[in-house]
Amino acid sequence: MPATSTTSPTGRPAPSASRQHTLRERNLRLVAAAVVEATVPPSRADVAAATGLTRATVSTLVDRLVAGGLVAELPPVAAQRAGRPAVPLVPARRTVVGVGLEVNVDYLGVRVLDLAGDVVADRVERGSFHDSDPGHVLGRLREIAHGVVSDVEGAGMRAVGARLALPGLVDSHDGRLEVAPNLGWSSLDPRDLLDLRATDGTPLALEVANEAKLAALAELAGDVPSSFLYVSGDVGVGAAIVVDRQLFLGDRGWNGEIGHVVVDPAGPRCTCGALGCLEQYAGKEAVMRAAHLPDDAPLAELVELLLGHDGGANGAARRAARALGSALADFINLVGVPTVVLGGAFATLEPWLRDDVVATLGERVLAAPFVELDVRAAQAGERAALTGGAREVLRSVVADPAAWV
Amino acid sequence: MPATSTTSPTGRPAPSASRQHTLRERNLRLVAAAVVEATVPPSRADVAAATGLTRATVSTLVDRLVAGGLVAELPPVAAQRAGRPAVPLVPARRTVVGVGLEVNVDYLGVRVLDLAGDVVADRVERGSFHDSDPGHVLGRLREIAHGVVSDVEGAGMRAVGARLALPGLVDSHDGRLEVAPNLGWSSLDPRDLLDLRATDGTPLALEVANEAKLAALAELAGDVPSSFLYVSGDVGVGAAIVVDRQLFLGDRGWNGEIGHVVVDPAGPRCTCGALGCLEQYAGKEAVMRAAHLPDDAPLAELVELLLGHDGGANGAARRAARALGSALADFINLVGVPTVVLGGAFATLEPWLRDDVVATLGERVLAAPFVELDVRAAQAGERAALTGGAREVLRSVVADPAAWV
DNA sequence: CTGCAATAGTTCAGCCGTACAACAAAACGC
DNA sequence: GCGTTTTGTTGTACGGCTGAACTATTGCAG
Numbered sequence: 001m002p003a004t005s006t007t008s009p010t011g012r013p014a015p016s017a018s019r020q021h022t023l024r025e026r027n028l029r030l031v032a033a034a035v036v037e038a039t040v041p042p043s044r045a046d047v048a049a050a051t052g053l054t055r056a057t058v059s060t061l062v063d064r065l066v067a068g069g070l071v072a073e074l075p076p077v078a079a080q081r082a083g084r085p086a087v088p089l090v091p092a093r094r095t096v097v098g099v100g101l102e103v104n105v106d107y108l109g110v111r112v113l114d115l116a117g118d119v120v121a122d123r124v125e126r127g128s129f130h131d132s133d134p135g136h137v138l139g140r141l142r143e144i145a146h147g148v149v150s151d152v153e154g155a156g157m158r159a160v161g162a163r164l165a166l167p168g169l170v171d172s173h174d175g176r177l178e179v180a181p182n183l184g185w186s187s188l189d190p191r192d193l194l195d196l197r198a199t200d201g202t203p204l205a206l207e208v209a210n211e212a213k214l215a216a217l218a219e220l221a222g223d224v225p226s227s228f229l230y231v232s233g234d235v236g237v238g239a240a241i242v243v244d245r246q247l248f249l250g251d252r253g254w255n256g257e258i259g260h261v262v263v264d265p266a267g268p269r270c271t272c273g274a275l276g277c278l279e280q281y282a283g284k285e286a287v288m289r290a291a292h293l294p295d296d297a298p299l300a301e302l303v304e305l306l307l308g309h310d311g312g313a314n315g316a317a318r319r320a321a322r323a324l325g326s327a328l329a330d331f332i333n334l335v336g337v338p339t340v341v342l343g344g345a346f347a348t349l350e351p352w353l354r355d356d357v358v359a360t361l362g363e364r365v366l367a368a369p370f371v372e373l374d375v376r377a378a379q380a381g382e383r384a385a386l387t388g389g390a391r392e393v394l395r396s397v398v399a400d401p402a403a404w405v
Numbered sequence: 406m407p408a409t410s411t412t413s414p415t416g417r418p419a420p421s422a423s424r425q426h427t428l429r430e431r432n433l434r435l436v437a438a439a440v441v442e443a444t445v446p447p448s449r450a451d452v453a454a455a456t457g458l459t460r461a462t463v464s465t466l467v468d469r470l471v472a473g474g475l476v477a478e479l480p481p482v483a484a485q486r487a488g489r490p491a492v493p494l495v496p497a498r499r500t501v502v503g504v505g506l507e508v509n510v511d512y513l514g515v516r517v518l519d520l521a522g523d524v525v526a527d528r529v530e531r532g533s534f535h536d537s538d539p540g541h542v543l544g545r546l547r548e549i550a551h552g553v554v555s556d557v558e559g560a561g562m563r564a565v566g567a568r569l570a571l572p573g574l575v576d577s578h579d580g581r582l583e584v585a586p587n588l589g590w591s592s593l594d595p596r597d598l599l600d601l602r603a604t605d606g607t608p609l610a611l612e613v614a615n616e617a618k619l620a621a622l623a624e625l626a627g628d629v630p631s632s633f634l635y636v637s638g639d640v641g642v643g644a645a646i647v648v649d650r651q652l653f654l655g656d657r658g659w660n661g662e663i664g665h666v667v668v669d670p671a672g673p674r675c676t677c678g679a680l681g682c683l684e685q686y687a688g689k690e691a692v693m694r695a696a697h698l699p700d701d702a703p704l705a706e707l708v709e710l711l712l713g714h715d716g717g718a719n720g721a722a723r724r725a726a727r728a729l730g731s732a733l734a735d736f737i738n739l740v741g742v743p744t745v746v747l748g749g750a751f752a753t754l755e756p757w758l759r760d761d762v763v764a765t766l767g768e769r770v771l772a773a774p775f776v777e778l779d780v781r782a783a784q785a786g787e788r789a790a791l792t793g794g795a796r797e798v799l800r801s802v803v804a805d806p807a808a809w810v
Numbered sequence: 811c812t813g814c815a816a817t818a819g820t821t822c823a824g825c826c827g828t829a830c831a832a833c834a835a836a837a838c839g840c
Numbered sequence: 841g842c843g844t845t846t847t848g849t850t851g852t853a854c855g856g857c858t859g860a861a862c863t864a865t866t867g868c869a870g
Contacts, residue, residue, distance in 0.1 A: 083817025250741025336660025488846025
């Protein structure tokens with residue numbers, strides 16, 4: 001909450017008067033980021049060299065971060081060379097944690113991560129939330145979350161915020177959910193129904209976002225370029241734009257709606273009312289139907305057929321891949337980011353999608369001769385939005401450590 | 406040049422150590438922006454109130470900006486109320502100027518603007534640069550630019566930088582032109598052929614960008630939302646994304662290629678090799694042909710026919726508008742910015758395009774029920790890229806006044 | 811084993827830029 | 841004409857960073 005109260009719609013900090021303590025805040029952030037993003041635990045001297053600050057300044061800043069529980073010191077280890085051994089600095093474990101929450105069509109989830117990226121708690125409850133009652137479902141999520149937060153705080157950790165992932169259009173200004181077709185929810189503020197509190201009663205800052213967008217952020221934990229497009233295949237097809245390791249949200253966060261990009265104006269009618277949307281070719285129901293499976297067949301069944309070289313399933317995959325390639329070509333031509341990460345069901349199906357997607361991109365992306373197009377499967381695993389949400393909370397702590405130390 | 410040397414690919418400043426003078430730089434920018442962006446000339450006290458700085462601090466900063474020629478004081482005018490009369494502050498006129506350059510298919514242009522937004526110099530040379538020689542054309546542009554810069558500097562002004570607009574794919578990292586189909590140019594660095602110098606021999610910082618993108622920036626001079634999509638119709642169809650009054654450049658600046666978005670996969674073959682690109686419906690040649698005019702007919706001729714309610718011309722306009730609406734719907738669904746500014750020939754044709762574009766957007770934009778879609782004609786006038794380029798130079802001065810005072 | 815070089819981290823004076831408060835300047839109004 | 845009001849300036853205090861000197865702890869050469 002404090003971290004975002006002075007940010008513009010797109011998340012960029014609004015310019016305001018800089019005072020002495022602004023220096024402190026900025027340099028604290030710089031040092032915290034240097035420690036968190038380092039691949040090998042740096043010493044104070046390493047941080048000084050990396051940031052351009054003096055060792056003296058880094059020392060005082062690090063001391064503050066250690067006191068605040070954001071950074072921890074490892075026992076000094078003698079290097080292979082002369083000189084006093086360095087004290088390696090690492091993101092603190094089990095001190096400050098972020099909470100990821102999700103309501104999706106077939107499960108509720110809560111996942112808690114610490115600054116080291118460790119999963120501290122993970123709870124999933126399966127169910128069927130098609131056309132469900134928001135108050136009831138969010139009430140249940142609240143119970144689960146409250147239990148998890150109690151456990152975590154009982155173990156001495158501090159929950160600093162939560163992100164709720166929803167499969168629908170979320171307004172990034174006010175966190176309202178405009179519509180979530182597959183849940184049957186519309187026009188509500190989840191924070192009215194899900195006020196989370198720490199055990200001492202203080203409210204836990206909660207922000208709401210689209211599921212695909214938080215799932216995209218989970219990829220940042222792995223080896224991925226700093227800018228990429230993320231496309232998540234599920235019942236719907238959602239996408240996210242990540243630039244310089246940050247979500248690009250457009251005007252109010254309702255972007256990345258690649259599921260309704262035109263593939264063929266003479267194509268089948270979509271649930272949105274238009275004709276030939278991508279979802280009618282690469283959405284779960286369309287793919288299952290094309291593979292002669294029931295609409296709601298599990299993904300594993302399709303994979304089974306594909307592994308057995310079933311003609312119908314392969315045809316369905318190729319049709320989906322061609323359509324996906326066409327829509328992604330538009331995406332790349334418009335946004336200008338040449339790396340595509342396939343998430344959700346597309347990650348599982350990547351071996352059967354990749355070639356046709358790449359071929360279509362090669363034909364339709366105008367800049368194809370000048371840049372290397374890169375299509376790859378997501379790495380974040382199951383229910384990535386939970387990880388992404390929790391990570392995002394922790395990122396906001398690192399981005400504004402002054403508020404937490 | 407100094408302003409961008411430490412910026413990331415997308416133009417966001419790379420974080421680095423903050424020192425005392427960082428405060429100065431940031432607050433100088435804040436004050437300069439407050440003066441430049443104000444609608445009515447503010448006093449030092451007004452600026453202090455707007456920025457949150459104290460009057461004392463604002464005074465020293467303003468004095469510096471005045472000394473550097475970025476800000477000027479108007480004679481104090483007695484307000485209608487008690488108190489010492491304020492000294493109104495305005496962007497300085499005819500002191501610091503930015504240079505916009507452009508090579509397009511049918512003209513070369515140079516335009517010089519000062520901080521007040523006044524056009525200080527404007528020179529256009531018509532010609533035909535289809536399949537032209539880059540060295541020759543840029544050499545000629547260099548001559549014209551050199552003459553203009555000499556005049557301007559002779560009048561006591563200081564040219565602080567230049568932007569060159571080209572109708573093609575420009576790499577925003579290194580300023581190289583990858584390809585400009587209508588000029589027949591490819592793979593060259595315009596700065597090798599166009600090194601500009603002030604009269605005293607010091608080189609003038611030159612950056613290169615796509616024509617539609619600089620034209621989009623020219624809109625910021627008028628009454629336009631802080632985020633919008635800009636679509637420019639010409640021989641090709643180009644676009645730009647402006648968010649928070651800044652260009653969004655994706656990974657390397659080759660975005661906004663809306664001309665090659667899929668309108669109909671069964672449509673006519675495009676020069677890019679793919680089928681049914683927007684350019685085959687809304688590009689100049691396609692529209693002229695559909696209106697039964699020669700490919701290279703002047704726009705005025707089409708307008709004439711449209712004003713006369715010519716059936717063929719109207720059909721061509723509607724076909725173009727439907728296709729444009731379809732591609733723009735994709736654009737909006739993907740990027741999430743609901744305001745569209747029609748530029749270039751589309752600005753002239755806006756009366757005949759708007760209704761069909763708006764109708765198509767209403768059908769295909771997923772968020773249409775929740776946000777107000779806004780389609781409007783560009784305001785910047787002829788050869789907007791020149792204005793946008795010059796403005797962009799001046800914006801970079803205001804964004805980093807410390808480098809210039 | 812001893813002393814020296816090398817590296818890490820700490821201490822302290824100095825500097826710089828902003829805040830705060832008092833003050834000077836220039837209007838209005840009764 | 842004098843108090844009031846608002847603008848802009850002056851001087852002091854304070855906070856945060858730098859730079860240099862200093863301490864701590866290692867490796868290595870002799």
